[in-house]
Amino acid sequence: MTRITSVSLRRVLDSRGNATVEADVLTESGGFGRAAAPSGASTGEYEAVERPPGEAIAAAREHAVPRLEGVYAGDQRSVDAALRAADGTEDFSEIGANSAVAISMAAAKAAADVLGAPLYQHLGGAFRGDNFPIPLGNVVGGGEHAADATHIQEFLAAPVGAPSVSEAVFANAAVHAAVAEILEERGVPAAKGDEGAWAPAVSDAEAFEIVDEATDRVEDEVGFDVQFGLDVAAAELYDAERDAYVYGDEERSPDEQVDYVADLVDEYDLAYVEDPLDENDYERFAELTERVGDRTLICGDDLFVTNVDRLQEGIDVGAANSILIKPNQIGTLSDAFDAVELAERNGYGSVISHRSGETEDTTIAHLAVATDAPFIKTGTVGGERTAKLNELIRIADDAV
Missing domain, CATH: 3.30.390.10 (Enolase-like, N-terminal domain)
Structure with missing residues (x-):
């Protein structure tokens, strides 16, 4: 049949x-x-x-x-x-x-x-009432996603205290709107990047201030914990010839990069940090994980590329404590599931993710539910991003 x-x-x-x-x-x-x-x-x-x-x-x-x-x-x-x-x-x-x-x-x-x-049921998942993937929403972006914006690629709203997937989705949208309000108050114009995040011409330091203030405002409005996280996309910042991470006119050595990210986790209570170091630097990924991995998710994207061999190499040395899962990064759903299963067996979290060039396809929403992933990266606004978010809301509603 x-x-x-x-x-x-x-x-x-x-x-x-x-x-x-x-x-x-x-x-x-x-x-x-x-x-x-x-x-x-x-x-x-x-x-x-x-x-x-x-x-x-x-x-x-x-x-x-x-x-x-x-x-x-x-x-x-x-x-x-x-x-x-x-x-x-x-x-x-x-x-x-x-x-x-x-x-x-x-x-x-x-x-x-x-x-x-539903697809998530066919893929083997069972949605359980209060257990849903928390959407990470890109609210300020630069790097490869927007020109003349921040060096750090993504500042991500993380509504970790939301009591439902619907409230988490709307909290992220509220953070996105709050960022726009703060930029207007500061007289900073901003277009949007590939994923619909605001792309103002501000320094990374000012972006931290803006997102911190925006999440605080929304947290006061919604009455639950709204943190934020980062996708540093450090492989794009790393210059192998200089052995340095280049942030415009400023450079950081690999050891300084570890200190910089660890300090950011402490200062802003970051819920999530993706690709804080170059994709080949397992050693310093492990060092950073040892320092802050008890307080935040250190996630490997370019480090692991949804590949079980690279993930196993990271597990062996303690590099990161979570993996980003992108089915197109490895080619098939079975390969993606294998990476999730290996991560789970070794105490690593799995974060299901969209890409910067997206379509209205909602498969990853079902994959996140099917794998009981703690987080899903979907973006915050834009039809191709809200397609996934609205599908998460429908799944939760249908499962009640």
């Missing part, structure tokens, strides 16, 4: 106006699934390979689609194994991780459609 009968691929727009890959999967019983691949701007050196969409679609039609016809969509590992076999490389450089992940997610949706079940 759930055998795949057809896989269709097309180019569609992502949130930056670039082309990406969308897949439709149909089963013999009429089950249908559609999914689209996101695309990152700040990408890790070790990510699976995203090919130009036209090339990825042509390669997938030639190599993957014939292998997938007749495969049981309900067996996600069989679907993803067929994609791996069709590609024949370790990094999806043949058919492209963008084609692979679109097909993988679409097949899961088709299987859920046959069952008449």
Whole structure:
């Protein structure tokens, strides 16, 4: 009943106006699934390979689609194994991780459609009343997401005390609005970056002041704990020739970077710090985790790239205490689940994440619920971001 009968691929727009890959999967019983691949701007050196969409679609039609016809969509590992076999490389450089992940997610949706079940249930999750992923909302951004803004890539609202997913979602939107009010009060104009965060031409130090004030204002309004966190995206700041992190005219040595981030955790009670160091610096990731990991999540994105081998290397030395999970970073849902399971077995948290170039696809909302992830990065505003947030609200409402 759930055998795949057809896989269709097309180019569609992502949130930056670039082309990406969308897949439709149909089963013999009429089950249908559609999914689209996101695309990152700040990408890790070790990510699976995203090919130009036209090339990825042509390669997938030639190599993957014939292998997938007749495969049981309900067996996600069989679907993803067929994609791996069709590609024949370790990094999806043949058919492209963008084609692979679109097909993988679409097949899961088709299987859920046959069952008449929500995707998160098909993926194995059980939503439990007061246990939901806390959305991390990007409210001030720079780095690779916006020109002439902060060096730190993302300042993230973290409504850790919210009693429901709905209240968490609206708290993040309130922080985003409060940032706009504070910028206006200071006479600072601001456009928006790739993910809808404000991108003012302010220093990192002033951005900390603004976000700290915004979260305090919202915390007073909502009556629960609203903290904030960071995606430093330090690999983009690290200059290997100088062996230094370059913040405009200021440089920090790797040891100074560890001290800088540790001091920020202490000063601002940060709930979350992603990629505070270069993607190859396991040693200092471990040092930072030892210093502040009992008080905050130190999350590896470029460090781990949703890859179990890199995650195991980090576990072995105590680098970070959580992993960012991006299915397109590794190519399939099965590979993403493997990373979550390895993290969980070793006491690491998993943070399910969007990308800067997104679509209206809501798969990651279901993945976050299915894996019982403590956090999900979705952004705060913008149709492609609110699509995930509204889906989280619907899941919570349907599960009551």
